[in-house]
Amino acid sequence: MTSSQSTASYAQSIASDIFAMISSSREQGINLDGGFQNEAISNQNMAIRYLFFTQKQLLHMGLFPKDMRKRFKASNILAIVEQHGKAVSVNLLCTLNHTFSSITSVQDVETNLLPAELNKFADAVRRVLAEDLQEAQATTSTS
Numbered sequence: 252m253t254s255s256q257s258t259a260s261y262a263q264s265i266a267s268d269i270f271a272m273i274s275s276s277r278e279q280g281i282n283l284d285g286g287f288q289n290e291a292i293s294n295q296n297m298a299i300r301y302l303f304f305t306q307k308q309l310l311h312m313g314l315f316p317k318d319m320r321k322r323f324k325a326s327n328i329l330a331i332v333e334q335h336g337k338a339v340s341v342n343l344l345c346t347l348n349h350t351f352s353s354i355t356s357v358q359d360v361e362t363n364l365l366p367a368e369l370n371k372f373a374d375a376v377r378r379v380l381a382e383d384l385q386e387a388q389a390t391t392s393t394s
Contacts, residue, residue, distance in 0.1 A: 262369060266361035269328060269345065272301060273354055283351035284326075296383045298333040299376065301344075303351055319343055322365075326351050332375040334382070340375030342368040 272289045281287050286304040293299075306323040309315060324346040332340040345363045347354075354360060 261373060262361060262364050262366070263357070265344070265369060265372075266357050266364060269301065269360045270354065270357045273303070273351060273360075276303075277352070294383075296335060296386060297379050298331075300331045300333070302329040302331065303327075304329070315341075322346060324348050328360075330372050332372070332379055334379050339379060340372060342372040342375070344368050344372060 268291070272291075273283065276283060276287055276289070283303070284305065286302075286308045288303070289301045291299045291301060303326070304312075305326055309323055309327060309329075310320060319341075322343055326347040326349065327343060328345040328347075330340075330342045330344050331338050332342075343365060345360060345365065347359075347363050
């Protein structure tokens with residue numbers, strides 16, 4: 252598999268996961284356009300959270316650097332990778348010119364993913380998972 256095939260496959264996988272989060276939230280009766288969060292992974296060492304917020308909501312938070320704020324669109328999906336309770340990576344994975352409630356397919360998500368941000372997110376996840384594995388192995392070997 253080439254690097255571009257691997258990247259495309261990863262993008263499809265993330266788009267599918269995001270679409271599943273949106274679909275599940277829709278089924279639970281959550282107001283998709285009111286903003287919501289999803290915690291994909293969480294343990295004592297790490298967490299991966301997805302934030303689904305409108306441009307207005309994100310700008311109101313005032314937490315993001317100017318270069319990121321300029322890229323916000325009507326609806327935005329951010330991923331936060333945390334290690335030991337601290338954010339080590341915040342990535343704007345997807346920006347949409349329409350509402351979350353209008354998303355009807357994985358392709359709606361995939362076509363709006365931001366490749367550079369997706370790569371940064373993947374790097375952060377790999378780094379944190381590797382460190383988590385090293386910590387687990389160190390704990391196991393001292394037991």
